[in-house]
Structures are given as structure tokens and as C-alpha cells.
Amino acid sequence: MGELSELFAPGRVAVVGATEREGSVGRAIMDNLVSDFAGEVVPVNPNYDEVLGLPCVPDVGDADADLAVVVVPPKIAVEAVRRAGEAGVRNVVVITAGFGETGAAGANRERDLTEVADEYDLNLVGPNSLGIMSTPNGMNATFGPENAEPGSMSFMSQSGAFITAVLDWANDEGIGFKDVVSLGNKAVLDEADFVRAWGDDPDTDVVIGYLEGIEHGRDFIDAAREVTRDTPIVLVKSGRTDAGAQAASSHTGTIAGSEQAYETGFDQAGVIRANSVQELFDSAQMLANQPLPESDDVAVVTNAGGPGVMSTDAVGESGLSMASFSEETLETFGETLPEEGNIYNPVDIVGDADNDRFREALDVALADENVGTALVLSCPTAVLDYEELAEATVDLREKHGKPVAACFMGGERVDEAASVLQEAGIPNYFDPSRAIEALDALRRYREIAGREYDEPTEFDVERERAREILESVRGRDDNRLGVEAMDLLSAYGIETPAGEIVDSATDAETVAEEIDGPVVMKIVSPDILHKSDIGGVKVGVADEDVYDAYEDLVTRARNYQPDAAILGVQVQEMVDLDAGVETIVGMNRDPQFGPLLMFGLGGIFVEVLEDTTFRVAPVSEREAREMTEEIKTAPLLRGARGRDPVDREGVVETIQRLSQLVADFPAILELDINPLVATPDGVRAVDVRLTVDPDEL
Structure with missing residues (x-):
């Protein structure tokens, strides 16, 4: 890893506020560290000579630690962090609550904490954090009741309670983690820092997380873009129904609430957004252990017609497609499957299929060059051994090097088979739609990893002239x-x-x-x-x-x-509106992500039709062009019903120029160009309105 490597791999951990008192956070952290940590644990407390049999030092400056875990009361926590910084401790986890989450006094303490961290260049997690874990060295520096099992997913969460619940469930499911971080209040280190760190970590295959908000949206986008070239990121973001706390006066502000900013920001960052905890782990497990498919075409091999139809419906609702088998494959199925079976996709090998028939059918399907991935879908029968089928599935996934999902439907009889599959990195799903959704995550990530990102064009503009115009709001009501x-x-x-x-x-x-x-x-x-x-x-x-x-x-x-x-x-x-297409280009400044650009069909119906698309500025030429292609009415720009195509290059350039304007001037809170009339001969802005914060000029 990069600069945070020692945070997760310290040789010596000091627990500031360690105690033997039952039920205390200091005792819980000591218990967790002493149980499995491969390094040294140093309790820090002036009131004890030893804690849990370990020699205790009175001050963190005496601990010679690589990592300090602070659990003392909030009124003295800041000073404890300062003492750690003075002693050369670079990594600090502040478990203590009572900071920014508690009101004005707590917010002041958090500012003091941030200043200390800046002064000593500390990697500081928290405050108000459950703690951190790293399984390679057995470090559990949390006060949670469960340790994580080893794995290749690294997990961050703004909710400590969510971590404890996830670990309790994950341990039962055999799901493991590399690192786990409770972000807390994110006074210093935030999600972008951990994304960068885990992107540099060869032992992290997937970054997952639960977030309630992102303070520095543009920094997060930039960090995630770099990481997702090689490492998938899957996140759950709560608050999906929040359309923004402030009333907006512009068209763009009315349409672009904070949820739209997150959707747009995550998409530009290359983040796969999960809609539920189940989807988060379904996708993450698939991404952590399966190869990327070369195509979006899925083969379904099943002994049950009904679930086969369900899987077909799920494929139709995803970005995947049902594979069309080659003539050779169809001939082989015709020769080997019972007459009552179905040789087309989904392949129904009939309810009396034994393990040999299942193995052969899956082998044939995966060998087809038209198949990118496969779903093994089975219901329990007296002639089918689920554990043997699991072993066959693992063997054939390795043989063909294509991703495979399993849907072994049933109860207890599935348990042993699911363990075989899980050990090989093949998740088992009871619901066919979950299996297809997880396979679709592979498709989504393949597209993300293959993206090309360009730098925004820097146009020659008159910034001072623009500033003078914006300054005209001063002194006005x-x-x-x-x-x-x-x-x-x-x-x-x-x-x-x-x-x-x-x-x-x-x-x-x-x-x-x-x-x-x-x-x-x-x-x-x-x-x-x-x-x-x-x-x-x-x-x-x-x-x-x-x-x-x-x-x-x-x-x-x-x-x-x-x-x-x-x-x-x-x-x-006068601009002849009938000779062109009325579009809108606008911006609403989101508190987290900054300038959120909108492009769409304009005129008087913009808020009714809402045929719009969004990007976080600044945008490149490629991104501006994508915006003109994404709206439903894009055919109007290309020329429809015998009309000449408009000057799309002019539209693309206008989006870029507006992007540069709002990026140059944070004082612009909202801006609409409506209509921006695009004709075959050019593009012109007919009307504009904007809101300015004079204090930002």
C-alpha cells in the first residue's frame, strides 16, 4: 500500500485509555488486540502498572508505537493525539465520540483535532469510530464483538453498527475481508484516502463500503477513477430519496437534487452502486473471485423449467443477453439431451438429470465461443448430488476460464455444496435473479475498467471580464x-x-x-x-x-x-426556433460534488419532460459528447424526419465552455442557458439566468 500501509500493518499498537474494567471500550479493544494481533500491544494509562498482564505506560509518548488507538474521554482526547504526534506516532485511530456529531462544543473539539493532525501530519481515523481491522496480521483494533475472517475485500463504513452486523453475518457465510475501517466523522482521513490506499494494495481485490455522505466529491471521483482501472469499487449510499434540502430557483436546480449528484458522481468515478446490502455483497463476491467475461452473453443450464424462465427474465432486465448457441453446440445438445429437454437457451436438461448429464451440458455450453458466462441453475432431486455438482462446476470454471454463477436452490442439502463453491470463489444464490444481477456486475466493471478518461479542454477566455459581470450583484438586494x-x-x-x-x-x-x-x-x-x-x-x-x-x-x-x-x-x-432544436445547458452547485452540469431538451417544457443528463464539472470533450448522446431526444440533434442535423460540435463545445466557467467561478451557484438553440448553422444562447454568491468572488 501507499502512505497508509503502516496504519494497517503496525508492528506496535498503543491503546490510550486501556483498562481492565469489564464492559468498557478500552477493555474490549485490548481483548480484541491481545487475542490475535501478531505485533506488540502497549496499554497506556497512568492509573495502571499493567493491563491484561501487559506492562502499562503512563503516556503515549512512552509507547514507541506505530499506531495509537485513542479511547479516552473527548475533553482529553485531543491532547492525547497531540502527545502521540509529538512522540512521532504517525497513525492514530480516535474511537472517542463527543466531537462534530454532538453540537457546537463537539464541533470545536473536532476542529482542534484536525489542526493537531495537520500540524503533525497524522493519518487519523475518526473520531467517533468503531476502529480498524486488518486480517493478515490479526489486528482487530475495534470494540466490536467479532473479528473478520481473512479475504480479499476491503471494507469501509460510516456506520460502526453496520460493520458489527456485517461481520456477524459474513462469518456465518464464510465471507472474508482484508481490511475493515469504521470511518467515523472523517475529520482527516475519508473515503477517497482509503480508496487510494486499497487501490495500491495488491491484496485487496475489491473495495466495498457503506456511505452516508461524501464531503469532497470531486476528490473522490478523481481517486476512484484511478483505482477502478484495476480494482472494482462497490458502494451502498444511504439517503436515496433525499432530493436536496434547499429550494432551487433554476430549472437545473429543480431537477438536480443531491441524489442526482451522487448518481452522476459515482458513475463518473466508475463506482458500482448497490441498491441494498444484499446486492453489495452479491456483486463484491463475484468481482473478487471471477474472471471478467469477454462478452455479455449468458448460458443457463438447468434441470428446472420454471426457474430457467425466471433467469431469462432477469437477463432481460439486466445489461446481459441470452447467448445464441453455435450450430455445433445445438447439434451436440440434440444428440445428448432427452427429447423432452430444450437445446436452446436456457438449456433444460430435464428433472431426471443426474450429475453426469449436468456436467456434460455445462461443459458443452461453456465451450461455445458465443458464451461469455454461465449460470448453473438446479433444483434438488433424488438423482442429483449437490456436492458433486458443485465440484463439477468448480472444475469446469477452471477448465474454460469463464465466470460462472451458481443457483443451487434448496435448504440444508445445499450447505455442503455451497461451501465447496464458496471455497472456489463461486457464490451460490437461492434466487436466479440475484445470480444474474451479480453476473451483470462483472459486465459493468469490464466496461468501467476499459474506460478512457481525457483532461478537460482549457479554452482561451476573458476571466476578468466575466468577474466584473458577476461582481455586479454586489450592492443589490x-x-x-x-x-x-x-x-x-x-x-x-x-x-x-x-x-x-x-x-x-x-x-x-x-x-x-x-x-x-x-x-x-x-x-x-x-x-x-x-x-x-x-x-x-x-x-x-x-x-x-x-x-x-x-x-x-x-x-x-x-x-x-x-x-x-x-x-x-x-x-x-430574433433566432428562428423552428430552424433548430431548443436545448438547455445548466449547472447547480452541489454541496458535496460541486458544479453539476445538466444538458437536455430545453424550452418551456424542460421541467415537464425532464429529458436530461448530468455530469460533474469540469468535463472533457468526450464527456460533453456523451451528454448529447444520452438524452432520449438525441435523434432530434442528429436530424429526424427529414430535418438537417444540428451543429452537434457546437453543442459539445458550449457544454465544455460552460463547464470551464462554473469551475472557474465557485461563486456561481446556479446557471441556466435556456434555450440554447442548436441549428445546422451553429449554436446560440438565447436566454440565461444565474444565482451568484458574492462572498465567493
Whole structure:
């Protein structure tokens, strides 16, 4: 591993707050360490000469430790960590609660703890942590009741209780782990740090975890992208139904809640997101022990017609497909299977099949070059020995080098066979749909591992000009900008129609005369968001009607909202919306992941249709292009029903330029370009609105 290697492989562990008092956390940690740890354990407590027969030192500075586990009360825990840092201890686990999770006083203590960790460059887990484990050296530095069995999965969790429950269950199931970490409050080390560490660890085959939140989303994406090239990451994230705590004023903000940010961030990071604990371990076990399939085509070999149909349905609901057998395979099945059997996929070898028939059918299916993976699906019969079938399944998986899932349905009679399969890294599932879902995780990871990531394009832009426009919110009662900020887009190379904002009907006429053809006129007010709803937009205004149109727009705005700030009227070149496609490009700044870009079908129906896709900015050209291809109405951009295709390259570049803008200016909280009109001849931003935090400028 990298910088955290000594955290999991210390030679000497100091327990600060060790005690022999029954029922105490300090005693539980001592018991766990003394029982199996291959290194030395040093109890630290000025009130004892020894603990559990081990010599006790009064101060952590006397322990000469590689790792300090702190269990003293919160009021003295920070000082204990400081003493560890002064003594040269680089790795610290703070079990103690009573920090950021408890209110203002606890939050202050946590800040102090972080400052100490920064001062001494500590690898600090917690506070409020159950502790950590590492099975290669038998280290259980937790106060949980169970130790982990050895394995190749490394597991992190924000919930210590979840760890104890998982270990209790996993030990019964024969599921093992390399390292286990209770993240606690993540004052210093967080999920990104452990992802990086386990990505460098040759003994970790899969990273799994339970998370309740991610504080530094972009850092997590960057870390996971590197790791998932070689090591799968499977996570459960709670809070799926939380659509965001803050009301949003823009289209993008309305659609893009925090759950959308996690979905998008995990996808960009290459993380496989599990919807349940069962799915987490089903996927992880498959990924930890099976080769990646060369294709998505599944063969199902079964002695039961009904479950075979269930597995076919499950394949149809996944990203996999039922394999089409070669003529040679079909001929072999026709010659070897009973007439009442089915030679097509799923292969039904009939209920009276013995072990020899099962073995031969699975061998034939796996030998077919059209088969990427296989499911062995069986129901108990008097002529079938499940343990022998398990051994055959293991042998044939090794022979053909293709991933195999097992679905041996039944109760106690399955136990011995399941143990044989588990020992060989082949999970057994009672439900065929679970087996297919686990196989689908292999497909998903194969695609993730094969991804190419590009650096975002850095465009030549006018940052200072953009900053000046954003600064215009200072001194205003409202921090929103509308069409008066069109020059902001121009500063970042996003094309806009010709036009100006004027504050008199006479000036409106002057501007209109300089524009060829009829114009569009819009009321400019940060207080009136949906201008078209109040008649605040006039389209196709001829030169002779501009004066009256100006007066009418201002009157409508005053009548609608007398106290609204009216900044004037925008007189703008008219864009032929019928000649192109109205799209939307927007951004909502997520508290965890930062700028969340949205692209989709725009115009007045954006919130109704919600034909949108998302990425965390900054995005590369490849990612921007993928966004234009993912929406359901993408055929409109390519040209549909005889229409010419739009300038998709212009759309892709506009997404990238907006990505750069919102990445450059964290002060932009929300931004919508709607519509962004894409025509065969180019792309232009017709309207914009944004919300700015002046304190971030």
C-alpha cells in the first residue's frame, strides 16, 4: 500500500485509555488486540502498572508505537493525539465520540483535532469510530464483538453498527475481508484516502463500503477513477430519496437534487452502486473471485423449467443477453439431451438429470465461443448430488476460464455444496435473479475498467471580464442575474444573439434599427423569473412597434409585481426556433460534488419532460459528447424526419465552455442557458439566468 500501509500493518499498537474494567471500550479493544494481533500491544494509562498482564505506560509518548488507538474521554482526547504526534506516532485511530456529531462544543473539539493532525501530519481515523481491522496480521483494533475472517475485500463504513452486523453475518457465510475501517466523522482521513490506499494494495481485490455522505466529491471521483482501472469499487449510499434540502430557483436546480449528484458522481468515478446490502455483497463476491467475461452473453443450464424462465427474465432486465448457441453446440445438445429437454437457451436438461448429464451440458455450453458466462441453475432431486455438482462446476470454471454463477436452490442439502463453491470463489444464490444481477456486475466493471478518461479542454477566455459581470450583484438586494448577464457567456466564447439592454423606449428603437429584421424584447428583472408567464416576452417585433412594445412590457411587469426591480428591456436579434432544436445547458452547485452540469431538451417544457443528463464539472470533450448522446431526444440533434442535423460540435463545445466557467467561478451557484438553440448553422444562447454568491468572488 501507499502512505497508509503502516496504519494497517503496525508492528506496535498503543491503546490510550486501556483498562481492565469489564464492559468498557478500552477493555474490549485490548481483548480484541491481545487475542490475535501478531505485533506488540502497549496499554497506556497512568492509573495502571499493567493491563491484561501487559506492562502499562503512563503516556503515549512512552509507547514507541506505530499506531495509537485513542479511547479516552473527548475533553482529553485531543491532547492525547497531540502527545502521540509529538512522540512521532504517525497513525492514530480516535474511537472517542463527543466531537462534530454532538453540537457546537463537539464541533470545536473536532476542529482542534484536525489542526493537531495537520500540524503533525497524522493519518487519523475518526473520531467517533468503531476502529480498524486488518486480517493478515490479526489486528482487530475495534470494540466490536467479532473479528473478520481473512479475504480479499476491503471494507469501509460510516456506520460502526453496520460493520458489527456485517461481520456477524459474513462469518456465518464464510465471507472474508482484508481490511475493515469504521470511518467515523472523517475529520482527516475519508473515503477517497482509503480508496487510494486499497487501490495500491495488491491484496485487496475489491473495495466495498457503506456511505452516508461524501464531503469532497470531486476528490473522490478523481481517486476512484484511478483505482477502478484495476480494482472494482462497490458502494451502498444511504439517503436515496433525499432530493436536496434547499429550494432551487433554476430549472437545473429543480431537477438536480443531491441524489442526482451522487448518481452522476459515482458513475463518473466508475463506482458500482448497490441498491441494498444484499446486492453489495452479491456483486463484491463475484468481482473478487471471477474472471471478467469477454462478452455479455449468458448460458443457463438447468434441470428446472420454471426457474430457467425466471433467469431469462432477469437477463432481460439486466445489461446481459441470452447467448445464441453455435450450430455445433445445438447439434451436440440434440444428440445428448432427452427429447423432452430444450437445446436452446436456457438449456433444460430435464428433472431426471443426474450429475453426469449436468456436467456434460455445462461443459458443452461453456465451450461455445458465443458464451461469455454461465449460470448453473438446479433444483434438488433424488438423482442429483449437490456436492458433486458443485465440484463439477468448480472444475469446469477452471477448465474454460469463464465466470460462472451458481443457483443451487434448496435448504440444508445445499450447505455442503455451497461451501465447496464458496471455497472456489463461486457464490451460490437461492434466487436466479440475484445470480444474474451479480453476473451483470462483472459486465459493468469490464466496461468501467476499459474506460478512457481525457483532461478537460482549457479554452482561451476573458476571466476578468466575466468577474466584473458577476461582481455586479454586489450592492443589490438580489443575487440573481438574468439576460443582463449575457455578456458573461460571450466572455467564455458562447455565442449569443446580437442585442442590448436599454432603459428607454427611444433607446429600444435605436438598437432595433441596428438589427436586421424583427426583434425579440424581454423585460429584464431579477425578481421576475418566468417572464413568458406574465407576457414579459415579445417575439417578432417590427421596428415600428418597438416603442409601444417597450412601454407595454414595463407596464406588465409593474402590474404583475409593483416592487420588482426593473433594469430595462432587452432588445435582441430574433433566432428562428423552428430552424433548430431548443436545448438547455445548466449547472447547480452541489454541496458535496460541486458544479453539476445538466444538458437536455430545453424550452418551456424542460421541467415537464425532464429529458436530461448530468455530469460533474469540469468535463472533457468526450464527456460533453456523451451528454448529447444520452438524452432520449438525441435523434432530434442528429436530424429526424427529414430535418438537417444540428451543429452537434457546437453543442459539445458550449457544454465544455460552460463547464470551464462554473469551475472557474465557485461563486456561481446556479446557471441556466435556456434555450440554447442548436441549428445546422451553429449554436446560440438565447436566454440565461444565474444565482451568484458574492462572498465567493
